[in-house]
Amino acid sequence: MRLLILSGILFFTSVAAADAPVEVADTIAERVKSCMLCHGDQDKTGLDAYYPRITGKPAGYLFNQLRNFRDGRRYYQPMAILLENLTDEYLQEMAEYFAAQPYNYPLPRPHALPSATVQEIQVLVDSGDATRDLPACSACHGADLMGVKPFIPGLLGLPSAYLAAQFGGWRNGGVMRGQVPNCMSEIARKLSQEEVNALALWLPAQAASGEPAEQDVLAPEMVERCQSIFSARRMTKP
Amino acid sequence: MSISISAKYIGRLQLVVLFIGWLFGILFPAVVWAKDTVETKQQRGAYLTRVANCAGCHTARGGQDFAGGRILNTPFGEFVVSNITPDAETGLGRWSEEDFWQALHHGKSKDGRYLYPVFPYTEYTRISRQDADAIFSYLRSVTPVRQINPEHKIHSPYDNQFLLFLWRTWYFKEGVYQPDSTKSQEWNRGAYLVEGLGHCNACHTARNVWGASKDDRPLGGEIVGSRWYAPSLVSVQQAGVGHWPIEEIVELLSTGINQHAVTSGPMATIVRQSLQYLTAEDQRAMAVYLKSLGEQDKDQQSKRKIPPMPEVVRQYLARGESIYEKHCQDCHGKSGQGAPGIYPPLAGNRAVTMNPPQNVIRSVLYGGYSPVTAGNPRPYGMPPYQHIIRDVEISQVISYIRNAWGNFGSLVSPDEIDQSRGSEH
Numbered sequence: 001m002r003l004l005i006l007s008g009i010l011f012f013t014s015v016a017a018a019d020a021p022v023e024v025a026d027t028i029a030e031r032v033k034s035c036m037l038c039h040g041d042q043d044k045t046g047l048d049a050y051y052p053r054i055t056g057k058p059a060g061y062l063f064n065q066l067r068n069f070r071d072g073r074r075y076y077q078p079m080a081i082l083l084e085n086l087t088d089e090y091l092q093e094m095a096e097y098f099a100a101q102p103y104n105y106p107l108p109r110p111h112a113l114p115s116a117t118v119q120e121i122q123v124l125v126d127s128g129d130a131t132r133d134l135p136a137c138s139a140c141h142g143a144d145l146m147g148v149k150p151f152i153p154g155l156l157g158l159p160s161a162y163l164a165a166q167f168g169g170w171r172n173g174g175v176m177r178g179q180v181p182n183c184m185s186e187i188a189r190k191l192s193q194e195e196v197n198a199l200a201l202w203l204p205a206q207a208a209s210g211e212p213a214e215q216d217v218l219a220p221e222m223v224e225r226c227q228s229i230f231s232a233r234r235m236t237k238p
Numbered sequence: 239m240s241i242s243i244s245a246k247y248i249g250r251l252q253l254v255v256l257f258i259g260w261l262f263g264i265l266f267p268a269v270v271w272a273k274d275t276v277e278t279k280q281q282r283g284a285y286l287t288r289v290a291n292c293a294g295c296h297t298a299r300g301g302q303d304f305a306g307g308r309i310l311n312t313p314f315g316e317f318v319v320s321n322i323t324p325d326a327e328t329g330l331g332r333w334s335e336e337d338f339w340q341a342l343h344h345g346k347s348k349d350g351r352y353l354y355p356v357f358p359y360t361e362y363t364r365i366s367r368q369d370a371d372a373i374f375s376y377l378r379s380v381t382p383v384r385q386i387n388p389e390h391k392i393h394s395p396y397d398n399q400f401l402l403f404l405w406r407t408w409y410f411k412e413g414v415y416q417p418d419s420t421k422s423q424e425w426n427r428g429a430y431l432v433e434g435l436g437h438c439n440a441c442h443t444a445r446n447v448w449g450a451s452k453d454d455r456p457l458g459g460e461i462v463g464s465r466w467y468a469p470s471l472v473s474v475q476q477a478g479v480g481h482w483p484i485e486e487i488v489e490l491l492s493t494g495i496n497q498h499a500v501t502s503g504p505m506a507t508i509v510r511q512s513l514q515y516l517t518a519e520d521q522r523a524m525a526v527y528l529k530s531l532g533e534q535d536k537d538q539q540s541k542r543k544i545p546p547m548p549e550v551v552r553q554y555l556a557r558g559e560s561i562y563e564k565h566c567q568d569c570h571g572k573s574g575q576g577a578p579g580i581y582p583p584l585a586g587n588r589a590v591t592m593n594p595p596q597n598v599i600r601s602v603l604y605g606g607y608s609p610v611t612a613g614n615p616r617p618y619g620m621p622p623y624q625h626i627i628r629d630v631e632i633s634q635v636i637s638y639i640r641n642a643w644g645n646f647g648s649l650v651s652p653d654e655i656d657q658s659r660g661s662e663h
Contacts (some may be wrong), residue, residue: 084607161252
C-alpha cells in the first residue's frame, strides 16, 4: 500500500515536472530565434548557402530590407509571411540587434578568373565607368567594400550564389519591385552578364575585415542618386 | 419726461442687446453643434471603419491606405479591390451618402451595377444606416489618392450581370440587424459586430460552388482564394469558445494570443488591423456573443475512444517523434506543454488536431509571428520549415503531434503538405 502511494506520488510529480511550461528568456535574442534557423548558423551561411548572413550588417540597411519584405517591395514569400504582422518599431529593434552582433567572416574563396577580367573588375570597383554612367562600387559600399553605416551593406563575405541572385533580381526588377527609381537596379541593368558573373566570383575571393564605414564618407551626389535607400522613416540610431 | 426718454433709450438698448444675444444664442450654439456632429460622426466613422476592417482589403501590400489595388484570386476569377479614397476620378469622390448606402446595404454600385459578393455586402447589409453614414463621412475625410486600379479578370460566365442578379435573388438576404429582444443588450451588440461590421461569416462559413455561404451559422470553411481554413466558431473541436471564460476570449481577440491558442494566418492579420482597436466594451460584447454560439458539450473530447494503433502507424509516428525532438521540442516542450502565451502548447491544442489539417501544416511550412498588439508588443515567432525539412518529414512530425500527449487526429500525408502550399495569405 505504502509503495502504491509512493509510486502514485512519484507518478504525479513526474507528470507535473514534464508539464511545467518551457522556460523562455524575455530577450530580443529569444524573440529572433526563428530567424536563426536560416540566418544564424555559421555552417549555413557558408559560401555555397543561399541565405545571406544578417549579423553585423548596418542597422538601417537591415531595417529597410525587413520593411521592404513586409510591404512587398522586395519579394520573398517566406519573409513576407513571417513579417506580415510586425510593426516598424519591432523591426527596428530586430535590425539593431543583428547589426550589433559580432560576425566571423568566412575565409575568402579563391576564384579562377583570367587576369584580364580581374583587371576590368578592379576598375569597375575602384573607378566605375563614366561612359556608361556607372559609379565605382566603392563610392557607395565603402573604400574596402565593407559597407557604410547605416544604410549601405558590405559586399564581402557573401556567398557567390546570393550575389548572382541579387544581381539577377535587380536586373529583372524582382528585388525591389515598385520602388523606383532604384539606383542599384539601374546599375545592374547597365552591367553585362559577363561582368555580373565575374563580380559574383571576384567579391567572395576578397578578404573581409573591419567595420562598415561612417556615413560622412559618402559623396552628396551618391546620396542624391540613391535617395530611396536613405529614406527610412524613424531611423533614430545608426 | 427725461426719465421716460432715458427709460425709452435704455429699453431700446436692452432690446438691441437682447437681439444680439438672441442672434448669438441661435447662431453660435448651432455652429458649434454642427461642427461637433460632423467631427464626432467622422470619429465614430473612423472607429467603425476599423471594426469593419475596410482597409484590410482596400489597401494593397505596401500601398496607400484605402487606394485599393489588392488582387483577390478566387475560383471565379481575379478581383481587383477598388479605390475608396475620396478622389473624384478614381475613388468615391463623386459618391453621395445614398450611393454608399446602396453599395453597403443593397450590393449595388453608384451606376446601378450589381456588385460581386467578394465585397461582403452579404454581411454589411446588417449595418445600420447611421453607422454606414458615419463610415462614409470618415472615408470622405481621408487623403484622396489618384490611383487607377486594373480591371477585374472574371471568368465567363460569372461576368454576366444577369447571373449576378439570379445569385442575389437566391442567396442575398438584405436587411439591417434586428435585435433579439430575448437577449441582453451586450449580446445584441456582439451579434451586430460579428454578423455585420466584423463580417466574420464571410470567412467562417463554407461556400458552395456558386460562392455563397452554405449556412447562416459560422460552421467553418475554406477561405476563398486562400489555402487557410477558417475554423468553425461553433464546434468544440475547432474554434468554438462556448467553454472558455469571457476574459480569455477577449484576450485572444485583443492581443492575438492567450494561454491556449494563438491567432495565425489571416486571423492574426485581422487582430492586427482591426480587433485590437475595438473598445473594451465591444471586445467583451463580441466575446459574449461568440461564447453563446459555441457548443457547451465539454465531454465530447473525452468521450471519443482512441482506437489501438497498427504497428505501421506506430512506426510512422515514431519517425515524427524524432523530428519533433530535433526541431520542435526546444520551444513546444517534451510533452507538448509549450510556454503558454509565448509558444503555444500543442497538447490539447485544437488547431493541431483539427480537420482539415491545413492550418497546422501551413504553420509548419511558413512559420509566423503572432501579431504585434498593445497587449503583446514584442511577440515571439516560429520559423518556416518548408526549406529545412522535406514534405515527408513534415507529414510525419505533424501526424505525430496530432496523436501525441492525448491528442487525436487523422494522419497527414506528404500530398496533403503539398496541397496546403501556395497563396501568401
